[in-house]
Amino acid sequence: MSFYADSKYPVRSDLDAVHEKQIDQLGDPGTWGTAEQRLAVAGEIRQACYDAGVQEKPDDPGYESDIELPEAARELIRELTLEPQGFNEESYNAARSGGLSDEEYVEMIGIIARLTCMDVFARGIGVPLRPLPEPRRGNPSCKRPASAKKEHAWVPTVPNLPEGGDDAKEMFGDLYHPYIMRSVSLVPDEMDRHRELENIQYLPMEKILIKDYEHHEGFTRAQAETVAGRVSAINECFY
């Protein structure tokens, strides 16, 4: 049975499968967080949305973690989830001085971005939020790309070729990656999952300059950019 079988609006099977996989992966150990910690982050994101009234708690929320996240983590989650417009360098510095490493911070903003994305999709098509999975045992991989460095973002990123060397070759291939695609490259798993959602929901990066490319059948690029522009204006995303 498909992940969105309860939807009145049929969801393409490739999109359906990616969401099912990515929600399930929240129950895996991550790069810097355990499965339990990642699910606690997911739970905090959703609670923030319920409290703000921008999501409705489903009858079956799935796994609910009872571990207490550090104050710095909870502040980061609530601010970036609910008020991305006002998120600034002070917010980042508060998270860092509150005890989060750059690597933990990047993994967390990756989870915040992806879960709010999939939850907004569910609300968009009118289905309840999908249940969170049970946590699975295992240790974080602690994999950090050696070439990651401070470029122009607050957080370290993997530079494009040639500066990014083998890491860039492995992560980007020969394709130039703009900052939005490299924003969470400090945590390669997060970058891969972000790119996977991008390719399936919006369009594959190599198609971005093809103005009449239709990724969703019958939905023109102009219609897609109307939604994209409006959402980004609400979120005051200058990028």
Add this chain to the structure above:
Amino acid sequence: MPGGQELLEFSDALLGPDKDRMDQARLGVEDALGHQGVVAAAAIAATFTKNDRLANGAGIPSELRMLRNSKEIRHELGLNNFRTAANTIRHYPDEM
């Protein structure tokens, strides 16, 4: 553009707290663009929900090429007034 107003209303309602408004907005897109239009609009809105948080959360600046090609429209739409423009201004003050 077919469904333009409905897509704007859908985007506004989707990010807001009013569930009844959201339910109406969804039906509006369905009437204008059909079932696949609702899924497509939700997928695009979801994508930028993600990207906006990544960009604003990582503090990335716009690429120089994009900045140089967007000066006029940025001024016309007031985009330089977005609070997150600070992440670009600090690197490229002369390009704003």
